[in-house]
Amino acid sequence: MRITSLNALIFVAVVLPLPANAAVLPEDRVDVLYHAYSGGGVEVTGPSILVRKSLGANVSFAANYYVDDITSASIDVVTQGSPYTEDRTEVSLAADLVYGDTTFGVGSANSEENDYSGSNYWFGVTQDFFGGLSTLSFGYGRASDEVRKNGTPTFKQAIERRNYRLGLTQVLTKNALLGITFETITDEGFLNNPYRSYRFLDAASAIGYSYALEAYPGTRTSNAASLRGLYFLEPRSSIYAEYRYYSDDWEIKAHDIELGYTRALSNSWLFDVGYRYYTQTGADFFSNMFARRDEQNFMGRDKELSPFDSHTLSFGFSYQFLPNGFGKIESGSLNIYYDRIMSSYDEYTNNSPGTTLATEQLFEFDANVLRAYFSIGF
């Protein structure tokens, strides 16, 4: 499918008489990012390399290579398993074609880890109106995943996923931008983690409870809508605000609010600071402790399905080197960003070794997230 789509784009680019472009292709660039996440007993590091190159005036290709090196001793792992390490590698290819005021995009990605494979493709259309002051976009994506279970070679389950996305970016004034996005995602297949268990009260157990493998519904449909705005201020800076509302048929409802401020400290230095608040209700089949084994059809104790909220503080710097370019290089930047995510759970408790039912506290953890990267524009 990927090859077919890319060939189709190349064919269109070569054969069709193309009008003068009003829409603009993304700039040619290379980004090399190192990322590091540390929190809740989980360490994830790795590179992400993005290369984008145009072919003629109408087509641009992009490739991304992304790795997660994971070392996990999370609360799930220390209570139900043993710490592990694994890698996840994702490769994606995409192409954009500009035709007048319209940009067509296609892409495909593959992700591999030792017990999970994911592949997906997507296409999208972006249309400029009113001299580029309004941009309407539509995207469709389809994914096919395979879930496996280490130690059980016969275990193979499938997931099919589709997403539909509609977006509008609007120039309001010479200093204000607005963005609206809607996205619907549907899943069908084996949606739970094959290793994770729920807890149920068990008088025969010395600790008062026992574990049994989770059971999730076989389908999920979610809707999300976001509204965001950017406003230019003097001296050269901007403020950013975003609100997103989310709901799905597992009865999770979530709100997140993000505020940011970017300030040019000089022609070479940009400073960013931000805050994000996220809160969600729990899934209707989530329970920190079920009354008995097989109490209901669907049972889960994934903390992502628990009601919780988090606060994130972030800041970072961007240094623009070669502001006037050098040879074929038009621009370059060195960037470093730090986020601290503080999560507090409303029902999910910390039952790590050494605790008892009487002493368990609500789970909470802080995470540190680092992004360090350089970008070169051509």
Next chain:
Amino acid sequence: MTMYLPIYVIIAAVLSGCMGAEPWVKPYERGNLADPVMQFDRDPVSSMYMNHVHEAREGARGASGSAGGGCGCN
């Protein structure tokens, strides 16, 4: 039906007006909008990563990041 007719007329009038509308921000007034501080996603490789961090740890998903595309990744 008669109640809805004026609404259709208004919508048609607005649309026909918009199609011929002059850009309300002239090209020479777009300097601030073109500034890097006015980009929703200044560096896609960075914003894609943060979306991944959020989606891996939260129940919510979708409608984040830049509009368009539609990556179906998990």
